[in-house]
Amino acid sequence: MEKRLSSLINEIENIKKDIHIHSVVGIGAEAILLLSEWMGYRSIVKYRYSKRYRNYTLDVLLRKRRTVREGKIMITCKKIGIPVPSVLYIDDEQFIILMEYIDGIVLRDINISINLSTVKEMLTEIGEYIGIMHKNNIIHGDLTLANIILKEGSIFFIDFGLSEFSNEIEKQGVDLHIFMRALESMWPSYSSDLTRKIFEGYANIRGQKTAKRIKDKIIEIRRRGRYVSERRKNI
C-alpha cells in the first residue's frame, strides 16, 4: 500500500511539476486525492489513476470522459448557485483536476444519533440543491454519503465524475433513488424520516406536482433491480 501510494504521488509530480504535495487526503474508488499547494493556493489534486483490472483502451476512455465531465459540470454548478469547490485547473489528457480544499467532514462520518436534528435540517437543504441541479438539467450521478462534505454548517457537493446533462425524469429518479438507498444502508433506523426531509426540500424547488412524478418514478425503478428474480421468467 505504502509503495503504491508513493508511486502514484511520483506519477503526479512528474505530470504536474508546479504543485507541491502536502499529504494524502484519501484514495477514493476512482482517484487519489492529495492536499497540495499550487500557485500559493491550498488545493486538492484529484488524479484519476489507471486501473490495471480493466482494458487499457476502456481505462483511458473512462478517465478522460470523467475528468472532462467533472470539470465542466462543477463549473456550471458554481454558476447556478450549487455549493461546490472552485475548480482551479483541469487537464483532461493527464486526468487531473485541481480544486479548492474544503476542510470539513463527509456525511458518512457523522454520528447520526447525536446529530439527528442537524442532519435532518441539512437533508432538506440537500434536497433543495438536488432540486436546483435537476431543474437545470444536471444529474449528479453519484449521490453517496462520501460525496457531500460539511464544513461549519455548510454543505458542499463533490465527485461529479458520473454526472451528466439531462432532463430525463428517469435519470432524475435514479439520481434520487441512489441517494435514498445510500441513506437506507447507512442509517437504516432513521432512513424513512430522512428521506421525507429530502423530498420536502426537493418539492420546495420543483413544486409538489413534479416531486410527486419523480416519487412515482422511483417506486417504478425500485420494482426493477433487486426485485428482478421474477422478471427473468419473461425474458
Add this chain to the structure above:
Amino acid sequence: MTIVLGIESTAHTFGVGIASSDGKIFANVNDTYRPVSGGIHPREASEHHSKVAYKILKEALSISNFSIKDIDGIAVALGPGLGPCLRVGATLARFLSVSYNKPLVPVNHAVAHIEISRLDTGFKDPVIVYVAGGNTLITSFKDGRYRIFGETLDMPLGNCLDTFAREIGLSYPGVPKVEEIAKKGKKYIEMPYSVKGQDLSYSGLLTHALERLKEGKYSLEDICFSLVETAYSMLTEVSERALAFLNKNELTITGGLARSKILCMKLKEMAEDHGALFKAVSPSFAGDNGAMIAYTGALALNSGVTISLEESYVSPLWRMDEVDIPWRKD
C-alpha cells in the same frame, strides 16, 4: 452443535445439503435443470425438481451417514426465486418437518450465498459481491442485517450474458461459453458502460452487443471480448466503490459467477490495490446448492429462528435486507 438438512429449489437447481452450525458440511448433492431451448421455464424446472427430489434427498442422507432422526431441523429456501420451483422445496420441507417432527427453518437464498462464502473463505466481515443468474449486488453487514451497497438497476449480470449466449445459439449456462469466445477477442469495441453511483445497469449493454452482432462489422470474438470486459469492469468498479466507501479489508464473491476466473482476477487486482484481501467462494459452493441452505439454516436454528407450517409460504420477492441476522454482532 446443531445439525440441519437444507433444501434448495429457488431456480434451476434442486439440492439437498446437510451441515452443522459450527461449519461442517456433511453432504451437498445438487442437480441442475438445463432447458433444451430458450430461457428457464419455471414449470418445467419445477417438474425437474419434483422428479429428482427423492433421489437427491436419499443420496444426501447416505453420503452424510446420518439418519433423518439425527437431524435437528429442516431448512428450506423460501425465496427469492421462481414460485413453482420454490414450492417444490417448501412442500418437501414441510413434509419432512411434520413426518419426523423437526422444526422448520426459513432461509433466504441470498443470505445463504453470503454465509457459505463467509464460511468457505474464513472472512469475518467482508464486502460481498453476489452475482448469479438472478442477482447482482454488493452487500455487507451493518446494524443486524446485510445491507445493499450497490446493485443492478435492471438486469442481473448472469442473465445478461446467458441471454446473449442464447441469442448466438449457446445453451445454458451461457457465461462460461461466452467467456471462452471472449478469450479469442483482441480489439476493444466501445460499449455502453453504465455505472450510476454505487449501482449499475446491464440492459443497455446487452441490446448494444446484440446490435453490433447484427451489424456484421465486427467479429464475434471481439464482440464477446468487449461485452465481457465492459460487464466485468462495471461490476469491479461498483465493488471498488463499496469497498472504498465501507473501508473494509476483505472482499469475496459468491453465486454462480464466482466460478469465472476472468471476473475473479479483476476483483483480486482491484482489492489488492486497496490493500484488501480477496477470496472467491469455492466452485462447489458458488452456484445454487443445498449445503448453503443447510449451513445457514443451522446458524438460524441455533439462534432460535423457526417458522410454523401455516406461515411457511414461499416468497418469490423476499429481499435480503429484510432478513434479521441474529447470529452476527456488529
